[in-house]
Amino acid sequence: xxKTASRFLGHGRDVFxxxxxxxxxxxxxxxxxxxxxxxxxRVIVYAMVNSVIALGLNFAVGVAGQINLGQAVFVGLGAYVxxxxxxxxxxxxxxxxxxxxxxxxxxxxxxxxxxxxxxxPYLAVTTLATNLIFYLVASHEVWLTGGxxxxxxxxxxxxxxxxxxLEIRNVYYIVWGSLAILLFLGKLIxxxxxxxxxxxxxxxxxxxxxMGVNVVQTKMWACxxxxxxxxxxxxxxxxxFRFVAPSEFTALQSFRYLAMITIGGLGNLNxxxxxxxxxxxxxxxxxxxxxxxxxxxxVSIIGVLLLFPKGLGFIGEYLSRxxxxxxxxxxxxxxxxxxxxx
Amino acid sequence: MSAKLLELKRVSKxxxxxxxxxxxxLELNEAEMVGLIGPNGSGKTVTINxxxxxxxxxxxxxxxxxxxxxxxxxxxxSKLGLSRTFQTIRLWNKMTVLENxxxxxxxxxxxxxxxxxxRTPRARFEERKxxxxxxxxxxxxxxxxxxxxxAEDLSLGQQRLVELARALVSQxxxxxxxxxxxxxxxxxxxxxxxxxHRLCKEKRTTFLIVEHRIQLVMHFxxxxxxxxxxxxxxxxxxEAIKNDEQVIAAYLGRRRGEYGVVRE
Numbered sequence: 032x033x034k035t036a037s038r039f040l041g042h043g044r045d046v047f048x049x050x051x052x053x054x055x056x057x058x059x060x061x062x063x064x065x066x067x068x069x070x071x072x073r074v075i076v077y078a079m080v081n082s083v084i085a086l087g088l089n090f091a092v093g094v095a096g097q098i099n100l101g102q103a104v105f106v107g108l109g110a111y112v113x114x115x116x117x118x119x120x121x122x123x124x125x126x127x128x129x130x131x132x133x134x135x136x137x138x139x140x141x142x143x144x145x146x147x148x149x150x151x152p153y154l155a156v157t158t159l160a161t162n163l164i165f166y167l168v169a170s171h172e173v174w175l176t177g178g179x180x181x182x183x184x185x186x187x188x189x190x191x192x193x194x195x196x197l198e199i200r201n202v203y204y205i206v207w208g209s210l211a212i213l214l215f216l217g218k219l220i221x222x223x224x225x226x227x228x229x230x231x232x233x234x235x236x237x238x239x240x241x242m243g244v245n246v247v248q249t250k251m252w253a254c255x256x257x258x259x260x261x262x263x264x265x266x267x268x269x270x271x272f273r274f275v276a277p278s279e280f281t282a283l284q285s286f287r288y289l290a291m292i293t294i295g296g297l298g299n300l301n302x303x304x305x306x307x308x309x310x311x312x313x314x315x316x317x318x319x320x321x322x323x324x325x326x327x328x329x330v331s332i333i334g335v336l337l338l339f340p341k342g343l344g345f346i347g348e349y350l351s352r353x354x355x356x357x358x359x360x361x362x363x364x365x366x367x368x369x370x371x372x373x
Numbered sequence: 374m375s376a377k378l379l380e381l382k383r384v385s386k387x388x389x390x391x392x393x394x395x396x397x398x399l400e401l402n403e404a405e406m407v408g409l410i411g412p413n414g415s416g417k418t419v420t421i422n423x424x425x426x427x428x429x430x431x432x433x434x435x436x437x438x439x440x441x442x443x444x445x446x447x448x449x450x451s452k453l454g455l456s457r458t459f460q461t462i463r464l465w466n467k468m469t470v471l472e473n474x475x476x477x478x479x480x481x482x483x484x485x486x487x488x489x490x491x492r493t494p495r496a497r498f499e500e501r502k503x504x505x506x507x508x509x510x511x512x513x514x515x516x517x518x519x520x521x522x523x524a525e526d527l528s529l530g531q532q533r534l535v536e537l538a539r540a541l542v543s544q545x546x547x548x549x550x551x552x553x554x555x556x557x558x559x560x561x562x563x564x565x566x567x568x569x570h571r572l573c574k575e576k577r578t579t580f581l582i583v584e585h586r587i588q589l590v591m592h593f594x595x596x597x598x599x600x601x602x603x604x605x606x607x608x609x610x611x612e613a614i615k616n617d618e619q620v621i622a623a624y625l626g627r628r629r630g631e632y633g634v635v636r637e
Contacts, residue, residue, distance in 0.1 A: 228476070234466065241451060242476050243477065
């Protein structure tokens with residue numbers, strides 16, 4: 032009995048997965064040395080920023096089941112607060128980043144409050160409306176946001192980190208490190224009791240509540256995490272492009288984030304990164320077909336989802352099902368057992 | 374012995390124009406097995422839903438351990454030690470059996486969300502205890518060998534037992550079972566009855582059993598409550614219920630089988 036118990040109680044470490052992660056980390060560390068074109072490096076940094084944002088969205092939509100069609104609001108809020116504080120108010124960078132994240136987290140909690148009152152399509156439409164409002168404010172309140180021209184951050188105002196200017200090669204490492212840490216943190220959250228509660232609320236809210244899960248708090252946390260990741264993504268976006276404009280935070284962009292997590296697989300964190308890279312890189316490589324890339328992207332999204340209905344992140348699952356030998360079924364004894372009877 | 378655990382006083386609930394439960398008085402004492410029977414749509418499940426806080430009653434008072442619980446959130450009621458199962462199986466299909474049962478243990482996991490994420494010693498200890506408790510609960514119902522399977526891969530009867538384990542893992546003082554034997558094969562129903570009876574006697578757990586398999590209720594419950602159209606039409610020991618004219622007319626029927634039930 033103890034043997035079977037320890038088999039399920041102990042954390043089984045998947046050696047293969049560790050090798051894959053280590054390989055990707057090493058690849059990521061050396062990528063800037065191999066990629067000589069700054070353009071490609073910038074595209075990859077952009078994909079990583081999107082990965083951070085998509086990870087957050089996946090927590091709300093994929094893991095906790097709260098549909099959010101306004102992730103761009105959190106990204107935009109993080110980016111604008113950071114840009115306004117550092118450029119218009121000349122505040123120092125590190126407290127500004129803190130303020131930006133705090134603002135997005137607060138808005139995320141507000142979304143969590145909404146998600147406790149609105150459900151499914153109603154929540155979706157409300158978040159979409161939030162996004163439309165945000166876009167209007169960002170493009171019309173010129174005194175604050177710079178209007179459609181946005182806020183440009185001149186080189187002189189960009190901070191130096193350890194004496195190094197924040198050119199794209201150095202920004203790469205900041206973004207790459209943030210993504211690695213946030214992905215790892217995401218996995219910790221996913222496996223912890225709160226992650227379990229998220230999934231329980233997603234699949235059957237009523238039962239989760241009846242079994243003792245505080246549904247109100249759980250949804251609040253899911254939305255706050257979603258917003259916080261979005262805010263971090265926004266701050267990284269500012270560092271990467273040194274430019275904020277409303278056109279980057281439209282409702283369409285929110286749908287792009289949604290496409291990323293859907294292609295990657297709802298509820299699959301690795302998948303969000305895969306999906307973000309797919310949705311960000313494919314259009315860049317399809318620039319030679321000019322206006323038609325949208326069609327190709329759309330068709331390939333349909334194709335991917337037809338082939339892998341659960342998303343790219345579950346490729347490992349498909350493969351292991353193909354390759355793994357058939358498991359021997361456990362025979363059920365069908366006995367109620369009292370511990371002392373053993 | 375006869376301390377009142379769960380008490381419903383003149384509780385009513387209606388949905389639109391349909392009166393589901395009307396002026397219901399119900400008492401559950403400590404370490405007691407009570408059967409709740411009645412024809413379809415007589416308000417049995419609604420009674421359980423009212424007790425566990427799925428929706429508040431229109432009028433009346435529900436107390437658990439002397440604490441009024443109407444209007445309380447379901448998780449607050451669950452914290453007091455009131456647990457339940459469901460008529461249609463409602464497990465989280467995309468999670469493993471062990472995870473399903475572990476969620477039932479959340480009542481004993483007070484560590485803050487952030488503690489759980491950064492895995493402080495307290496959170497790790499809690500998590501380990503939850504795993505052990507869940508595993509023990511699964512052993513109790515004989516489902517430990519399935520701990521790492523997805524809930525959707527199990528058969529109907531096995532899922533019932535997992536639900537039972539999920540209800541028992543929180544060490545409840547009172548469990549409301551909504552048709553626990555539906556979908557179980559014959560011999561297992563008897564086993565289930567003995568199992569519940571033993572839990573009731575040894576751990577002093579109170580059970581309210583809503584069941585259409587009259588044998589189970591007649592055999593193991595010390596008291597039976599009969600509902601019809603949301604109203605209590607009879608209450609008493611199994612022998613009295615079996616011969617109650619009103620109950621026979623409303624539910625049990627004339628043609629008597631072994632336990633006063635219509636044979637299929």
